Amino acid sequence: MIYIILCILINAGLILVFKLFPKYNIDNFQAIVANYFVAAFLGFQIAEQKFDIQTMAQQAWFIYALFLGLLFVSIFYLISITTIVWGVSVATVANKMSIVIPVSLAVYLFNESLSFIQILGILLAMISVVLVSKKRDDAAIKIDKKWYYFLPVILFIGCGAIDALIGYLQKIFVGTDYSNEFILSTAFMFAAISGGVVFAFLLILKKIKWHTKSIITGILLGIPNFFSMYFIMKSLESNVLNASTFFPVNNMSIVVVATVVSVWAYKEKLSRLNIAGVILSIAAIVLIALL
Secondary structure (H helix, E strand, O other), X not given: OHHHHHHHHHHHHHHHHHOOOOOOOOOHHHHHHHHHHHHHHHHHHHOOOOOXXXXXXXXXXXXXXXXXXXXXXXXXXXXXXXXXXXXXXXXXXXXXXXXXXXHHHHHHHHOOXXXXXXXXXXXXXXXXXXXXXXXXXXXXXXXXXXXXXXXXXXXXXXXHHHHXXXXXXXXXXXXXXXXXXXXXXXXXXXXXXXXXXXXXXXXXXXXXXXXXXXXXXXXXXXXXXXXXXXXXXXXXXXXXXXXXXXXXXXXXXXXXXXXXXXXXXXXXXXXXXXXXXXXXXXXXXXXXXXX
């Protein structure tokens, strides 16, 4: 249970941190790229297995880790943009509404069963995220680019794919010859490499400038980001909750924590529908996890 709690707190904290980036003039792309180099390094230091790229490339999970790394860097970047443009509550909800994807795959691929009460809880969870994401009529949102309107949908698909892929890797490959730390670190390595290539390309074309403060922020961000993913896999490994129940509980808890903290720390205002959504989220968690 401690892994689940830590997972919730760290993931909510990461989303809340992005809200501070504009205030302190942090380039979110540079920070995110730097963060993955640190996350990969940290994971390989913790892992018991020896780093050997030739041996790794022969493993069945290698191609999944490559794809997961590409998803990490792109979706993490989009979460930061969504948080800045739409606010913490909408970014969190758009992110965590994706529970339907990993839950559906867990039931379909691994024959995990859901009780009627748990299904009811998942339905309530999906309703709750819609209510929480409903912005007040007086909420000032500046949309500079048209594609920003599609951010919630992109996050829904991308975050769902990440959760589903992590659940699949943990179920199929972890516990064989490689640990959580090593497989995740490989994914982080690919995220760092792909992000670093794009970063270098933009520097050469002079589309962006090196920003030391953003790089330092990213270095600091890499530590909690590694553990945010690590604790997801450890939570699944603990078998306290199976994948079809863990992801709804985890995601809805992050929604509640991030929304409540954003109201307190960032003075984001909630409508009655938003408050009803938070209450409904808590009820959904109880139905899914405790009944």
